[in-house]
Amino acid sequence: GENVEQHPSTLSVQEGDSAVIKCTYSDSASNYFPWYKQELGKRPQLIIDIRSNVGEKKDQRIAVTLNKTAKHFSLHITETQPEDSAVYFCAARSYSSASKIIFGSGTRLSIRP
C-alpha cells in the first residue's frame, strides 16, 4: 500500500525567512497531493493541493512542487509570519484506492520573531 514519508519532523525559521517541507510517496499510482495545516486544538485545513498532471502550483506565499519521476513533493512557504506556526501534513491519494488519503507524519513549524 501507499506510504508517505515527511521531513523534517520539526522546523524553526526566522520570521520573514522561507520554510521548506519535503515528502516522498511510494505508490506510483498516486495522483493527488494535498497539504493540510493544523493549528493546536483545531481541525486540519487544506492550504494547497496539486494533481499529478501539474509540476508546480502557487498561492500567494505558498507553493507546492511535484516530481513524479522521483515520487516526491514539497511545500514552500516564503516570507514566513507568526501565524504560519502550526503542524503541516502532506498527504497522497492513490487512484487505485481513491477514498484513502495517506498522511505523512507531520512537521511542526515554529516561526521565531
Place this chain on the structure above:
Amino acid sequence: DTEVTQTPKHLVMGMTNKKSLKCEQHMGHRAMYWYKQKAKKPPELMFVYSYEKLSINESVPSRFSPECPNSSLLNLHLHALQPEDSALYLCASSQGESGTDTQYFGPGTRLTVL
C-alpha cells in the same frame, strides 16, 4: 454552507457508557469519513461512507459503530471503549470518492475515556 460540523466538541465517558458522535455537512458531498487522531500524530482513517453505504472499514474494533442516516449526516456510536481510545475524532467529507476530491474536515470531538 461550506463547513463540516461536529457535536459534541468534548466528551468524557466511562468504559461502560454508550455515546454517539455526530457529523453534518450541507455541501452536497456524497462521501463522508471518520478519522481518529492521537496527539502529535496524523489523522488515521477509520471508516468511509460513499452514497450512504459503508465502503471502507479499516479493521476498526466493533466497539465503534458508524451510521449514515442520510447524505448529510454521519454518526459514530461508541460502546465499551477503552482508555486508549481517547483521541480527537475527526469527520470529513468530499464531493465523491474520486482520486482528486478534496476532503474537508470538521473541528473534531475530543474524547476522553476514563
